[in-house]
Amino acid sequence: QVQLVESGGGLVQAVGSLRLSCAASRRTFSTSDKGWFRQAPGKEREFVAAITWGAGVTYYADSVKGRFTISRDNATNTVSLKMNNLKPEDTAVYYCAAAFGVRAEVLRQGNGYAYWGQGTQVTVSS
Numbered sequence: 001q002v003q004l005v006e007s008g009g010g011l012v013q014a015v016g017s018l019r020l021s022c023a024a025s026r027r028t029f030s031t032s033d034k035g036w037f038r039q040a041p042g043k044e045r046e047f048v049a050a051i052t053w054g055a056g057v058t059y060y061a062d063s064v065k066g067r068f069t070i071s072r073d074n075a076t077n078t079v080s081l082k083m084n085n086l087k088p089e090d091t092a093v094y095y096c097a098a099a100f101g102v103r104a105e106v107l108r109q110g111n112g113y114a115y116w117g118q119g120t121q122v123t124v125s126s
């Protein structure tokens with residue numbers, strides 16, 4: 001069992017920045033593929049970004065490409081999401097997740113992840 005805890009959410013004005021972090025309870029997190037998803041009120045959960053555990057290949061949703069950056073730190077067992085140039089439509093609860101042994105194309109799908117954090121709220125005001 002891997003427990004994930006997100007932090008760093010909050011209220012920010014449009015074009016501002018936030019950095020989300022996700023800490024894991026077990027070292028096995030370092031060998032997992034990691035993803036960030038978000039869910040806005042009344043909308044389905046959507047993929048934001050992912051990073052593979054081996055080569056560190058990154059994937060982004062088109063809506064955040066060029067503005068968000070996912071990174072990992074195996075030494076501290078964390079994954080981060082740096083969000084720049086935030087827009088009101090980025091407002092959502094953001095979740096980190098861990099996947100083990102899945103194909104890269106599955107990383108954009110929520111059902112490919114075995115463990116999820118409880119989420120952190122990000123609110124972007126206009």
